[in-house]
Amino acid sequence: MRRSVVVGTGSALPERAVGNAELAARIDTSDEWIRTRTGIANRYVAGEGETTASLATTAARRALEAAGLASADIGLIVLATATPDQTFPASATIVQHELGCHGGIAFDVAAVCSGFVYAIGVADAMLRVGAAQRALVIGAETFSRILDWEDRATCVLFGDGAGAIVLEAREESDDPRVARGVLATRLHADGRHNQLLFVDGGPSTTGTVGKLRMRGKEVFRHAVTNLSDVLVEVLDEVGMQPGDIDWLVPHQANARILEATAKKLGLDPAKVVITVDRHANTSAASVPLALDAAVRDGRIRQGDLVMLEAMGGGFTWGASLLRM
Numbered sequence: 001m002r003r004s005v006v007v008g009t010g011s012a013l014p015e016r017a018v019g020n021a022e023l024a025a026r027i028d029t030s031d032e033w034i035r036t037r038t039g040i041a042n043r044y045v046a047g048e049g050e051t052t053a054s055l056a057t058t059a060a061r062r063a064l065e066a067a068g069l070a071s072a073d074i075g076l077i078v079l080a081t082a083t084p085d086q087t088f089p090a091s092a093t094i095v096q097h098e099l100g101c102h103g104g105i106a107f108d109v110a111a112v113c114s115g116f117v118y119a120i121g122v123a124d125a126m127l128r129v130g131a132a133q134r135a136l137v138i139g140a141e142t143f144s145r146i147l148d149w150e151d152r153a154t155c156v157l158f159g160d161g162a163g164a165i166v167l168e169a170r171e172e173s174d175d176p177r178v179a180r181g182v183l184a185t186r187l188h189a190d191g192r193h194n195q196l197l198f199v200d201g202g203p204s205t206t207g208t209v210g211k212l213r214m215r216g217k218e219v220f221r222h223a224v225t226n227l228s229d230v231l232v233e234v235l236d237e238v239g240m241q242p243g244d245i246d247w248l249v250p251h252q253a254n255a256r257i258l259e260a261t262a263k264k265l266g267l268d269p270a271k272v273v274i275t276v277d278r279h280a281n282t283s284a285a286s287v288p289l290a291l292d293a294a295v296r297d298g299r300i301r302q303g304d305l306v307m308l309e310a311m312g313g314g315f316t317w318g319a320s321l322l323r324m
């Protein structure tokens with residue numbers, strides 16, 4: 001059967017790293033509070049000229065290079081972001097223009113922190129029906145531009161960055177136990193909670209961009225339950241167990257959420273890829289940033305069974321199981 005196989009990964013970070021101590025010098029917080037509550041030690045903050053689309057383009061170029069492909073080989077670009085360069089056009093079209101691969105399909109997906117998993121679901125479905133042969137799936141954000149830098153409960157948590165993968169449609173085995181590629185994806189949303197994590201502005205309401213607002217404790221509580229449920233749902237679909245997973249690449253919001261989710265599933269913590277300490281929460285960029293980090297440091301290899309998962313504003317959440 002036709003499946004979408006990851007043939008390259010890439011990522012990009014802004015130049016400027018901001019450690020906890022720098023934040024503690026500006027607002028009423030401490031390195032100790034941030035580390036113990038979240039596991040975050042550092043984040044990157046976009047400077048002048050660095051935008052969601054520019055970071056996305058760099059990550060995409062690195063993924064293409066890793067795949068040994070040219071931009072002309074790409075027929076579909078799906079960019080997950082909640083912080084586009086402009087309200088419209090889609091930042092994916094800016095990336096397409098920068099890469100110089102005109103004429104294919106390019107659009108953005110808005111599912112906030114779950115955006116990359118949603119984008120994989122959409123791109124995989126399109127590749128399997130033959131809408132394109134190869135896709136760039138990108139998660140890119142500049143949350144630093146929508147943070148309230150006076151709100152210590154949120155501004156210490158987020159960072160900027162981008163990650164990308166190249167998916168290629170290939171004929172693979174029907175048997176998920178041997179096939180490479182995306183094996184199963186499950187996506188969910190529950191709009192009853194759309195005011196627990198949101199931005200207090202928008203083009204159709206205030207005419208402004210707005211700032212991020214979050215009721216962190218409630219998000220935390222839902223995250224652990226929703227994530228462990230959707231992981232089991234995806235594994236059930238392919239008849240596998242948590243013990244079959246080689247690597248869990250989760251959305252990097254809080255090290256405590258990652259530990260609690262792994263524990264609930266009985267997963268070995270050594271199989272969980274953690275980058276929240278270095279990158280903080282980069283929303284839609286966090287899963288592909290972590291995936292690329294673990295591919296480049298040699299942990300994730302071809303043939304490994306990898307589970308991606310994320311949860312974010314909406315609420316939205318989902319998971320995707322793939323063999324590299």
Ligand code: UT7
Nearest residue numbers: 029030033037113152153156216217219220253254311312
């Ligand atoms: O990416 C989308 C998904 N997002 C998430 O998954 C985030 C989920 N939520 C969380 O990760 C956690 O709830 C937080 C890290 C946001 C907060 O941790 P918490 O253990 O739930 O802390 P809290 O909000 O209950 O705050 C505890 C205390 C409060 O003080 P009082 O009321 O106990 O006196 C806060 O005012 O910590 C205080 N506080 C801070 N202190 C120092 C809040 N932010 C800070 C800060 N520095 N930056």
